Amino acid sequence: MAKKQIKKKQATSTQPNFKKFIKWFWGLFAGGLLAVVLLFLLASWNVFGKLPTFEELENPESNLATKILSVDGKQLGTYYNENRTPIKYEDLPQHLVDALVATEDERYFDHSGIDFKGTARAFAFLGSRGGASTVTQQLAKLLFSDTPRSTPERLIQKVKEYVIATRLERQYTKEEIITMYLNKQGFLFNAIGISSASRIYFNKNVSDLSIEESAVFVAMLKNPRQFNPHRKISREKSKRRRNQVFKQMEKNGFLTTAEKDSLQALPMVVRFTPEGHRDGMATYFRENLKKFLADWIKKNPKGEDDDGNLEYYNIYRDGLTITTTIDSRMQQMAEEAVKKHMPRLQAEFDKQNIKNKIAPFRDIEESEIETIFNNAIKSSERWRKMKAAGKSESDIRKSFDIKTDMSIFSWQGDIDTVMTPRDSIRYYKKFLRTGMMSMVPQTGEVRAWVGGINMSHFQYDHVQTGKRQVGSTFKPFLYATAVDQLHISPCDTLPNTLFCIAEGKMGNTKEWCPKNSDGKYGGMMTMKDALAGSVNTISARLMNEVGPQPVIDLAEKLGVDVSNIPPVPSIALGTADLSLYEMVSAYSAFANQGVYIEPQIVSTIQDKNGTILYQHVPKTHDVISEEAAYVTLKLMEGVTQSGSGRRLRTGKSNRADYKNVVTGHPYSFTNPIAGKTGTTQNQSDGWFMGIVPNLVTGVWVGGDDRATHFRTTRYGQGATMALPIWGLYMKDVYSNKDLKISNGKFTKPEDISIEVDCEKYKSQNTDNDDYDELDF
Structure with a gap:
């Protein structure tokens, strides 16, 4: 009898401790949630520094x-300072949009800037099954001109990206966001935006891109240097990544298996036409x-500024x-x-x-x-x-x-x-010149x-x-x-x-x-x-x-x-x-x-x-x-x-x-x-x-x-x-x-x-x- 009473007392004494643990758990959870919300609020109030303006995106023809x-x-x-020639959504071939969505943001048309399902997956598997960054977030990231120098700075910038992404989604249509993203994205070799990139890599207008050419550009979005089709060292990587884009398009119903297999078998063909100030036609x-x-x-x-200048x-x-x-x-x-x-x-x-x-x-x-x-x-x-x-x-x-x-x-x-610069002068002096x-x-x-x-x-x-x-x-x-x-x-x-x-x-x-x-x-x-x-x-x-x-x-x-x-x-x-x-x-x-x-x-x-x-x-x-x-x-x-x-x-x-x-x-x-x-x-x-x-x-x-x-x-x-x-x-x-x-x-x-x-x-x-x- 005494033993039963002792056991009952022990059981009774452990119950308050368990309840206390539950309270602490939910308190921490709520506090963490509030902290996250507060973090986002503070970021939106510019406490961590002024948010990058997307005035340029509101008026994409300002630079x-x-x-x-x-x-x-x-x-x-x-x-140019930036070789950018913006285009409208109507100029984008549908297969380019399909490739972008299938590869970079499968639920693009369903979320409001942040893909919570993708975010949860990224946390659960530590990014091994794909990241959580949406197209809208990537566009927000492009607004930051400075690269974070430390982990805390990167975390703060990530918070700011979330804030900007939600604002972008409230202000623009999905089509406008895709267009702004492709207009802003850099593709190396002075190719800023999809229009310049189309001319430089394939010598054609965006609207004339083939499906395999569109896939090349979407493949480059992950890393324009690592998956660049022009650089010999990265050409094979570019092709493999392009073929992965076709696989994603098949997965999301944009291609049949037969179409995917046929496209993956195509060779990588680039008509590189540089547009540096000393490249191309009629340079002189x-x-x-x-x-x-x-x-x-x-x-x-063109006029006067606010000060009359x-x-x-x-x-x-x-x-x-x-x-x-x-x-x-x-x-x-x-x-x-x-x-x-x-x-x-x-x-x-x-x-x-x-x-x-x-x-x-x-x-x-x-x-x-x-x-x-x-x-x-x-x-x-x-x-x-x-x-x-x-x-x-x-x-x-x-x-x-x-x-x-x-x-x-x-x-x-x-x-x-x-050679020495002096010898190079003599070398160049031997060349006959012309004008016409x-x-x-x-x-x-x-x-x-x-x-x-x-x-x-x-x-x-x-x-x-x-x-x-x-x-x-x-x-x-x-x-x-x-x-x-x-x-x-x-x-x-x-x-x-x-x-x-x-x-x-x-x-x-x-x-x-x-x-x-x-x-x-x-x-x-x-x-x-x-x-x-x-x-x-x-x-x-x-x-x-x-x-x-x-x-x-x-x-x-x-x-x-x-x-x-x-x-x-x-x-x-x-x-x-x-x-x-x-x-x-x-x-x-x-x-x-x-x-x-x-x-x-x-x-x-x-x-x-x-x-x-x-x-x-x-x-x-x-x-x-x-x-x-x-x-x-x-x-x-x-x-x-x-x-x-x-x-x-x-x-x-x-x-x-x-x-x-x-x-x-x-x-x-x-x-x-x-x-x-x-x-x-x-x-x-x-x-x-x-x-x-x-x-x-x-x-x-x-x-x-x-x-x-x-x-x-x-x-x-x-x-x-x-x-x-x-x-x-x-x-x-x-x-x-x-x-x-x-x-x-x-x-x-x-x-x-x-x-x-x-x-x-x-x-x-x-x-x-x-x-x-x-x-x-």
């Missing part, structure tokens, strides 16, 4: 790349376009759309023509320099070479950066003799190597712009920035002046004999007696043949009649900067340094009935809402008569009929040793072409200017320094260096009928008094043995 479009609607590139043009935009921005403020557009964040005059098809053809010709020309140049002790230079002293190197060192990026870092000039110069890892240019592809510009003479619209051989390694633009001696391409300005003033006919003749002109000021004169490059003299020569053969003695006679100043005045009216052109007779041979931009625009006036039109590179500028901010208005003025312009064209037709440009008619050369440099394909043009080659002293510069009725194209080829040149005119003349690029380009242009480039005759004025048909001219002047001889 946008500026798009550069071609006249045919292709995107040439972008200017895009860089030059910045100058135009900078000038336009200064003159066109002027605000200006920013091409890196305001999401402008620049529609240029460049035709992407013609630009591609121009760049391809350069890539076809320049490696062949470079190979011959390198061959000729094998035994040249001062290669790549010729005809200069060691002291001049040292000057070239010093100038190159001081203008280099290395010098600029080290100088800005406060390094002494002595330390900077020493650094140019220390070997370092670098990637250097070659026509076979970039080469990873080790193509323009519609009736509108001034620039259709193609190639400023060099590779923007990544050679940043100097040889279309507008670079000015080089133009040689005989200046002679049409002299002939046009003579036609305009003296009404000469292409069929008129002058004696091909040495002719001297006094040059210089009173008391300090000397005679200028130009010699013909071929050393041939004698007989009478027509104006057409004289220009075709670049006969210097005839040019001297014409210059003596018209005088240097009228020629300079004409050049100025044609858009040429004449501030450094002295009024001396020798300018007839092209001693002036001019840009390709000036030359093409000047020649265009001849094809535009004597009317100069300023080159146009931008058609319209629109803001992010599509409002037109700028629309081009052509700037024109009359230069010479329609008749004089037409006669000048007929004179220049002789260059491609019987002069240095005649190889355009066959594309063949009877000099077997360099026919592969001149052309890889016969040109065989039969249509009227007005043109002019130009070759400067020591073969430092080679030019070709070619005109058809609705397109004017100029090409320059030469070394970075005038001392970098071919040994003889066989290779160093404009007909060998520059003309082949024009020929290759125009063959491609004519092959595309949609471009509507004319192969017809130049428009003849209705009322013309100067005879240009030399057969008719000869029959009308039967008193002469040949053609009329000019009386000067």
Whole structure:
């Protein structure tokens, strides 16, 4: 009895302890719950620091790349801090949305920002069966610009993500959240947002993505670097992850098993098209376009801020759309023509320099070479950066003799190597450079712009920035002046004999007696043949009649900067340094009935809402008569009929040793072409200017320094260096009928008094043995 009482007392005494345990358990649970709720409340009240604003998400076009479009609607590139081009939900293919939901957030359309079932699973299995982060939470996470430095900071940020996620769900629809998430997500290689990523990885618009391409992007969301399809080291991982996306789509009913198996068997195909500032198409043009935009921005403020200060557009964040005059098809053809010709020309140049002790230079002293190197060192990026870092000039110069890892240019592809910066300067000096510009003479619209051989390694633009001696391409300005003033006919003749002109000021004169490059003299020569053969003695006679100043005045009216052109007779041979931009625009006036039109590179500028901010208005003025312009064209037709440009008619050369440099394909043009080659002293510069009725194209080829040149005119003349690029380009242009480039005759004025048909001219002047001889 006593034992039973004792046991009862013991049992009774344990019951209050158990109840106390239960109370403590629920108290702790409630306290923990309240603590969590309080934690979330404190986070929402900004106690742990201000929550990241999603103002950018409310207005997703507040930090946008500026798009550069071609006249045919292709995107040439972008200017950006973040290369982001937002899209709308309607632009997303359904299979991309399905892949995203199936892989990243199966219950996306059922939860309100937080997947509690997924969260419980993640806690229970410590994340081994998948995480709990929803698409909305991932979007919230993208709002944080700083990475947590410790575990407590990460926990606080996670709490903030939950708060932001619930707010996002209250403010936006599910479709809007998916769109914002894909617009915000980074995919490496300057691809911010799905639109940029689609162009960079697959060279297409988002709406055109295939299901397997969409799966690649969804696979990258887990880790854009680890599952990147472009990086060789991660390509196989990317494919396995892509196939896992297909498996998730099957699991969630978006694919059948047969469809999944078929898609998983597909190879990984990427069309990587980088969009760095020095990548892609028309790189030199895009860089030059910045100058135009900078000038336009200064003159066109977008308004005032709250303090009354002027605000200006920013091409890196305001999401402008620049529609240029460049035709992407013609630009591609121009760049391809350069890539076809320049490696062949470079190979011959390198061959000729094998035994040249001062290669790549010729005809200069060691002291001049040292000057070239010093100038190159001081203008280099290395010098600029080290100088800005406060390094002494002595330390900077020493650094140019220390070997370092670098990637250097070659026509076979970039080469990873080790060399000193000084040696790299000599290496790059050997490469021949080029510039090319193509323009519609009736509108001034620039259709193609190639400023060099590779923007990544050679940043100097040889279309507008670079000015080089133009040689005989200046002679049409002299002939046009003579036609305009003296009404000469292409069929008129002058004696091909040495002719001297006094040059210089009173008391300090000397005679200028130009010699013909071929050393041939004698007989009478027509104006057409004289220009075709670049006969210097005839040019001297014409210059003596018209005088240097009228020629300079004409050049100025044609858009040429004449501030450094002295009024001396020798300018007839092209001693002036001019840009390709000036030359093409000047020649265009001849094809535009004597009317100069300023080159146009931008058609319209629109803001992010599509409002037109700028629309081009052509700037024109009359230069010479329609008749004089037409006669000048007929004179220049002789260059491609019987002069240095005649190889355009066959594309063949009877000099077997360099026919592969001149052309890889016969040109065989039969249509009227007005043109002019130009070759400067020591073969430092080679030019070709070619005109058809609705397109004017100029090409320059030469070394970075005038001392970098071919040994003889066989290779160093404009007909060998520059003309082949024009020929290759125009063959491609004519092959595309949609471009509507004319192969017809130049428009003849209705009322013309100067005879240009030399057969008719000869029959009308039967008193002469040949053609009329000019009386000067």
